[in-house]
Amino acid sequence: MAKVLMKGNEALAESCLRAGCRFFSGYPITPQTEILEYLCWRMDEVGGKCVQTESELAGVNMLLGAAAGGMRALTTTSGPGFSLKQEGISYLCGSDLPAVIVDVQRIGDALGDIFMGQGDYWQLTRGGGHGDYRTIVLAPESVQESVDLAYGAFDLAEKYRHPVLIATDATIGQMIEPVELPEMKEHDIDTYDWALKPREEGEPQRAIWNRYWDWEDGGHKYPAYCLEKYGKMEAEEQRWESVQADDAEIVMVAYGTSARVAKSAIVRARKEGIKLGLIRPITLWPFPKKAFDELGGQVKAILDVERNILGQMKDDVILATGNKLPVEFYGEYWDNMSEIKIVEIAKEMLSKY
Amino acid sequence: MSKVIVDFKRCKGCFLCTSVCPKGVLIPSTQLGPKGFEIVQQDEEKECIGCGACYKMCPDYCIEITD
Amino acid sequence: MNFTIPKDIDMTQQASWCPGCGHGIICRIITEAVEELGVSNKVLTVDDVACGQFGQFAMKYNTVMGAHGRTIATAAGLKHARPDCLVIARPGDGSAYSIGIESTLYSAIRNDNILAIVINNSVFGMTGGQMSPATLPGMKTATSPFGRDEKKNGSMLDITKILSQTDMAYLARGAVNTPANTEKTKKMIKKALEKQMNGEGFCLIDVLSMCPTNWKMSEIDACEFIKTTQSKYLPLGEFIDKGGDK
Numbered sequence: 073m074a075k076v077l078m079k080g081n082e083a084l085a086e087s088c089l090r091a092g093c094r095f096f097s098g099y100p101i102t103p104q105t106e107i108l109e110y111l112c113w114r115m116d117e118v119g120g121k122c123v124q125t126e127s128e129l130a131g132v133n134m135l136l137g138a139a140a141g142g143m144r145a146l147t148t149t150s151g152p153g154f155s156l157k158q159e160g161i162s163y164l165c166g167s168d169l170p171a172v173i174v175d176v177q178r179i180g181d182a183l184g185d186i187f188m189g190q191g192d193y194w195q196l197t198r199g200g201g202h203g204d205y206r207t208i209v210l211a212p213e214s215v216q217e218s219v220d221l222a223y224g225a226f227d228l229a230e231k232y233r234h235p236v237l238i239a240t241d242a243t244i245g246q247m248i249e250p251v252e253l254p255e256m257k258e259h260d261i262d263t264y265d266w267a268l269k270p271r272e273e274g275e276p277q278r279a280i281w282n283r284y285w286d287w288e289d290g291g292h293k294y295p296a297y298c299l300e301k302y303g304k305m306e307a308e309e310q311r312w313e314s315v316q317a318d319d320a321e322i323v324m325v326a327y328g329t330s331a332r333v334a335k336s337a338i339v340r341a342r343k344e345g346i347k348l349g350l351i352r353p354i355t356l357w358p359f360p361k362k363a364f365d366e367l368g369g370q371v372k373a374i375l376d377v378e379r380n381i382l383g384q385m386k387d388d389v390i391l392a393t394g395n396k397l398p399v400e401f402y403g404e405y406w407d408n409m410s411e412i413k414i415v416e417i418a419k420e421m422l423s424k425y
Numbered sequence: 426m427s428k429v430i431v432d433f434k435r436c437k438g439c440f441l442c443t444s445v446c447p448k449g450v451l452i453p454s455t456q457l458g459p460k461g462f463e464i465v466q467q468d469e470e471k472e473c474i475g476c477g478a479c480y481k482m483c484p485d486y487c488i489e490i491t492d
Numbered sequence: 493m494n495f496t497i498p499k500d501i502d503m504t505q506q507a508s509w510c511p512g513c514g515h516g517i518i519c520r521i522i523t524e525a526v527e528e529l530g531v532s533n534k535v536l537t538v539d540d541v542a543c544g545q546f547g548q549f550a551m552k553y554n555t556v557m558g559a560h561g562r563t564i565a566t567a568a569g570l571k572h573a574r575p576d577c578l579v580i581a582r583p584g585d586g587s588a589y590s591i592g593i594e595s596t597l598y599s600a601i602r603n604d605n606i607l608a609i610v611i612n613n614s615v616f617g618m619t620g621g622q623m624s625p626a627t628l629p630g631m632k633t634a635t636s637p638f639g640r641d642e643k644k645n646g647s648m649l650d651i652t653k654i655l656s657q658t659d660m661a662y663l664a665r666g667a668v669n670t671p672a673n674t675e676k677t678k679k680m681i682k683k684a685l686e687k688q689m690n691g692e693g694f695c696l697i698d699v700l701s702m703c704p705t706n707w708k709m710s711e712i713d714a715c716e717f718i719k720t721t722q723s724k725y726l727p728l729g730e731f732i733d734k735g736g737d738k
Contacts, residue, residue: 095572121572125565126598133562133595134569137538140556141573163559261573268570270533270577271554277502279548281539281557427493439512439704439711445671462511480495481671482715484516486503486550490495 075250080215080240081106083251084174085114087219088146091226092259093172094120095138095145097131102186103242104150104176111146118256128153132160132173139164139171140280142267144226144259148174150242151184154192155200161235162201168266168283170229170236172222177241177328179379179405188242188408190328193384196239197357206302208309209237209356211327215249221354223254228309232301233266239356241379243329305358312360313352316342320349321370322418325389326377327353330409334377337414348418356385364392372425373398375417381405398425427475428491431467435487438462442479442488448472451479498523500532500552507546512711514701515543517668518611519550521678522580529685531578538567540583542618544611547582561592568595568604578607578688585612585698589625589649596651596696600658603693607684610651610696613703614722621706625649628725633706651698652731661693663732667700669718673728680730692735700726 078086085107088096096111098104108124115122121138125131131147138145149157154175164171175196179189194200196209210225212218218240229236261267268280279285284294313331316338317323326334331352341348347370351363374397376386383401390399402417404410429450436458442451442465450473454466465487473490480488497503500523509515526535537555539545540563548555558566558581567581588596588610599606615633616622622635629648630639640648655663662684666677677699684695700722702714709717 095569097569123568123572123602126594129562130565130595130598133559133565134572136558136562137556137566137569137571138573139569140566141536141570143573145569159559160562167557268536268554268556269574270536271552272533277548277552278554279557280555281548435506437511441512441711441715444712444715475493475495476671477493477495478671481674482517484509484511484513484520485506486497486501486516486520488495489497490493492494 075252077248078215078251079106079246079248080218081176081245082110083215083253084218084222084240085110086253087222088172089114089118089120090254090256091144091223092257093144093146093226094118094259095135095143096120096147097123097125097134097138098147098149099125099128099131099153101150101153103178103245104148104174106245107148107174128156129159132157135171136160136163136167136169139169140268142261142264145171146174148176150176151178151192154195158201161207162203162205164235165205165207166203166282167280168233169280170226170233172225172229172236172238174238174240176245177239186242188329188379190241190330190379191384192239193356193378193380196237204298206305206357207235207237208305208358209239211239211354211356212244213328213331213352215244215247216251218244219251219253230264232305234301239328241328309355310358310360310362311354312363313354314363314366315350315352317349317351317367319347319370321347321372322349322375322421323367323371324348324350324375324377324414325353325385326350327356330377330379333409333411334414337411340411341415341418344415346415346418346422359388359392361392371397373400373421375414375421376401377409377414378403379409427473429467429473429479430489430491431465432487433464434459435485436462436464437485438464439484440465441482441484445478445482447476447478448474498527500527501550502552505549507549509543509546510705512702512704512714513543514613514668514699515547515611516550517674518609518699518701519547521674522609522681523551525678525682525685529682531685534576534578536570536574536577536579538563538570538579538581540587542584544582544584561587561590562595563587564592564599564606564608565595567606567608568599571604571606578685581606581608583608583610584617585610585614585626586616586624589651597654600655600660600694600696603660605688605691605693607688608696609681610698611701612698612726613701615703615706617703617706621703626726628722648725650726651696655696656731660696660732661687661734662695664730665698665700665726665728667718667723667728669700669702669715687735690735698726
């Protein structure tokens with residue numbers, strides 16, 4: 073199929089439709105709003121439902137109802153709105169319901185601002201809602217990858233009966249790039265047995281609720297069920313891209329837009345003879361620990377590159393390296409990430425380690 | 426003559442049925458049911474007219490009435 | 493006349509409501525209304541957390557448990573997935589009028605084609621009888637121990653006054669404190685379900701329901717309290733009936 077030029081948010085929305093998503097409920101918030109705007113008319117064309125809800129809370133809880141009915145359902149938001157989604161994400165996890173939730177990350181806590189940021193890493197990967205859960209988090213670095221990951225996200229969510237989060241950011245959401253869109257699929261809402269439909273006479277009653285209530289003595293069985301489910305995700309779903317990490321002495325870890333700057337920094341550094349490489353997590357959770365197992369003995373130190381203040385991913389990097397390598401952090405808040413600064417930091421690190 | 430059938434095992438002793446029975450067929454007892462509540466009892470002397478008031482007020486589905 | 497327990501009531505288990513609680517009666521009239529319409533195989537319910545959730549043990553319908561206050565929004569989503577089904581949300585007054593008032597209001601504004609049956613006992617029941625938006629002026633609760641003071645706590649909320657400004661399909665208030673009111677409320681539920689089948693839109697029935705435990709009175713006195721007090725502040729009747737009597 074020929075490539076088309078599309079804005080990241082709209083391409084992601086179109087990809088979800090093509091994956092068979094026929095339900096969207098959400099609320100306007102920059103820099104996510106184009107997804108809502110696009111689906112408000114496009115959903116009609118494909119025979120789906122798009123509801124502009126009264127709040128993000130209503131958006132995610134309405135999605136829960138549609139997901140319970142077997143629909144491929146999507147809600148999207150950004151920053152402050154993502155905080156409000158957490159209640160529903162916890163309920164989706166506790167109820168074993170698949171759905172896709174997109175956080176187009178913006179900068180800062182509180183209102184922050186509407187431009188590029190990667191400050192939601194902890195909330196995305198630690199489970200921002202209450203309780204004991206994890207969610208797969210997919211982090212694209214381009215419009216094309218937004219499309220590809222969103223297209224597969226529904227399958228992934230249904231594979232585990234679990235919500236899948238997609239962490240894009242203001243840059244990826246707002247920029248226009250050429251993309252190849254996947255084929256249009258329809259999803260049968262009766263594909264899975266768990267999808268709720270009315271009880272026929274003689275059938276046992278079914279409830280979609282806290283999953284452990286489904287088993288007799290479920291409270292004792294649920295922990296093992298969860299450990300197996302999350303263990304399987306950790307074992308099977310780690311995704312990453314390694315860029316010139318084979319011979320690198322300094323390995324960067326960066327995702328999303330920051331990874332694109334990191335890739336430019338590699339080109340610049342290598343021209344100066346500095347062996348810089350990159351591990352780009354595509355799944356933020358499960359964190360791609362396997363990528364770090366592949367690193368050779370030539371690696372001297374790790375540089376965590378993120379668009380935030382506190383270096384939220386750094387802890388995961390330290391854990392993934394078994395605390396055997398020095399890990400430094402380069403972040404920006406107000407300014408764009410700088411490949412020049414990355415190369416300078418890499419030089420400093422090489423002199424230190 | 427109508428007949429009121431009470432499933433005493435389900436009774437939680439709220440006595441809403443006794444409060445609406447126009448003939449005093451159902452009356453409170455001091456006997457404890459399996460749930461530990463003082464449950465309702467039937468006065469065999471009184472005649473049920475099948476009005477259904479007790480059935481309509483029972484929150485625990487203890488009561489049925491047949492003709 | 494025969495009075496037999498509706499077949500959609502699950503007699504293999506018993507919901508653990510307190511003695512004299514109105515929830516059980518409401519579940520019975522829901523199932524009777526559904527059976528009289530012959531639509532048992534079309535119903536899906538959305539339960540709220542807390543006391544209302546026990547309704548799923550009383551009724552056999554397949555169900556989704558929504559988050560507290562989100563029952564109506566979740567029901568709207570479920571209806572989008574299953575438009576041919578009859579979707580009934582069963583929040584309480586705390587859920588529908590306090591934490592979930594925005595979703596209650598917006599389902600009315602969007603005229604979502606669902607039925608919300610709000611079990612209104614003027615308190616938060618499960619958490620121990622705290623003041624709800626529908627707590628009556630002067631009514632003592634765990635969080636208004638000297639009685640609801642309108643200067644301090646704000647005035648009581650009568651949902652029919654708020655929703656009467658919207659274009660929703662049907663708005664009514666019933667009660668389950670007497671056999672006659674129970675029958676009237678059942679008719680309201682039946683009417684609302686017919687409206688949903690006709691695609692008329694959002695129906696909300698506020699049902700005054702006894703909470704003897706938290707009202708700290710006997711079960712029989714609780715029925716009397718609805719008659720003498722609760723229904724004086726929250727009058728019974730039909731407030732919106734767009735389709736009219738059919």
